Amino acid sequence: MSILSERSLSAPSVPLSPAERAARGKAARARLPRSAHAVFDPGEKRPDPIDIIDRQSATRVPELVPVRYGRMLESPFRFYRGAAAIMASDLGALPHTGLVAQLCGDAHLLNFRLLASAERHLIFDINDFDETLPGPFEWDVKRLATSLVIAGRANGFSAKECSSMVRACVRSYRERMRDFAGMRTLDIWYARDDADRLEELLRAPVGKDVLRRVAGASAKARSRTSSQVAGKLTRLVDGVPRIVSEPPLVTPLDELLPDAEREELEGTLRDLVADYALTLSSERRHLLSRFHVTDTARKVVGVGSVGTRCWIVMMLGRDTGDPLLLQAKEAGTSVLAPFSGASVYDNQGERVVAGQRLMQAAGDIFLGWKRMTGLDGRERDFYVRQLRDWKGIARPETMDPRTLSLFGQICGASLARAHARSGDPIAIGSYLGHGDAFDEALAEFARSYADQNERDHQALDDAVARGRVTARTDLTE
Known part of the structure; x- marks a missing residue:
């Protein structure tokens, strides 16, 4: 397998014409036919999935690792959310197109959500970039497609309904990527998915019931502010x-540390806030300087991230009614790195921020990074962002087949926009083509990989039963 990196995203020294770029996509079809994406055959040499997640746990906070396993045990979908490293290993063993884009690296359904732009518009976009790295565009699409099947099965949907949802999602990705192939470069960069215009992405009326759900989700997202989370x-x-x-x-x-160590860590976190500000633009540094730190705590976040070091920092502006909560989250090496190449960024926090800024249409104004030395003397990389800012998360478990299919289509279209900003939409669009060969292939892949995910989930259950790993099941996300 060829090694890919951020350098793969650089434009060629001699610019290619649109016809030459389209020819690259057609050439990729010759190397890897679209129908070949249907195949997932792990083989006897597939790495033990429990070994993979256990190796990740070795670098995490020991007392929190059982919480991670407990959350992954709850359901196949919860397991999938924590198993990005397992799927990266499986995808890395497959033939790939060589058509590179900046990848999310963990593009499942719940990592797409409503977000606030700096102009206070509500948009739909990818939210999680812990694993971001350049790689073959189809890796993200396959992870998204599989998450639809896993979510559909959890809701009791039939195999036919799940397959239909995947085909609709992938078609949405394909058609929008082909739209971007015909657009000017700046128009692609300025494209974004406004919450009040999501119906346009679906290319058809969605009905009043879905529009009511979107309106309700938008209203709820707008209520999730720093003041609201500070109150909680x-x-x-x-x-x-x-x-x-x-x-x-x-x-x-x-409560976490004795007084002397607590004071040292408090000082380190205050320094982190002050120093990370240097990675912000000058006007945002000025804005951040209007706030001062009042308290800090360790927080458990997500499913796959449980056990990584994550700090929340309470800050105040003019008074107690003017809060800002920042989250400083540890950034490790991307799970894609062994298969797509190491990042060009020495600081893994910078890798996350750079990938997010490249893929998102509008990002957090306080997004930045910093390396800090912990009490154990080890250096660790962090990225910093607001803890909550108009974020609205989907609830697939409440959706019927039609609604989940529509949500998958919006995710597919949004992923295409994110990939088009960094990759070559002409080459990718040419590879995907007008027909449904890629859509059909991914429907079969997603079914096969959802089966594998269920087997891996059972393997974790067995590992806990045998005492190989310890899970804490009394805590919910």
Whole structure:
């Protein structure tokens, strides 16, 4: 397999014409026919999936690792959310197109959501970039497609319904990528998916029931502000907001460490906030300087990220009614790196931020990165963003087949926009073509990989039963 990297995204020294770029896509078909994407045959030499996630756990906070396994045990979909490294290993063993884009690396359904732009517009976009790295465009599409099948099965949908959802999602990706192939470069860059115009992405009326759901989700997302999350996570102590303890999910520093170590870590986190500001633009550094730190705590986040070091930082502006909560999250090496090549960025936090800025149409104004030294003397990379800012997450478990299919189509279209910003939409669009060969192939792949995910989920259950790993099942996300 060829090694890919951020350098793969660079334009050639001699620019290719649109016809030459289209020919690259057609040539990729000769190397890897679209129908070949249907095949997933893990073979006898497939790495043990429990070994893969256990190796990740070795670098995480030991007392939180059982929480991660407990969450992954809850369902095949929860397992899938924590198993990006397993799928990266499987995808890396497959033939690929060589058509490179910046990848999310973990493009499942719940990593697409409503977000706020800097102009305070509500948009639909990818939200999680912990694993971002350049790679073959189809890796992201396959992970998204498989998540639809797993979510559909959890809802009791038939195999036919799940297959139809995948084909619709992949068709949406393919058709929008071909649209981008005919657009000017700046128009592609400026494209974004406004929440109040999602119906346009579907190319057909969606019905009043779906529009009501979108309106409700939009209203809820707009209510999820720093003030709202501060009201949930803090209480006033002597007139100052303090983060409420809910161990092990949220643990203030004064409960986590003895006084001397706590004071040292508090100082380190204050320095992190001050120093990471240098990665922001000058006007955003100025804005951040209007806030001061009042409290810090460790927070457990997500499913796949459980056990990584994550700190929340409570800050105030003019008074207690003017809060800002930042999240500093540890960034490790991408799960894609062994298969697509190491990042050109030495700091893994910078890798995450660079990938997010490249793929998202509008990002968090406080997104930045920093390397810090922990109490154990080890250097770790972090990226920093707002803890919550108009974020609305989907609930696939509440969706019927038609609604989940529509949501998958929106995700597919949004993923195409993200890939078109970094990859070559002409070459990718040419590879995908007008017909449904790629759509049909991915429907079969997603079915096969959903089966594999169920076997891997059972393997974790067996590993817990045998005492190979320990799971804590009394905590929910």
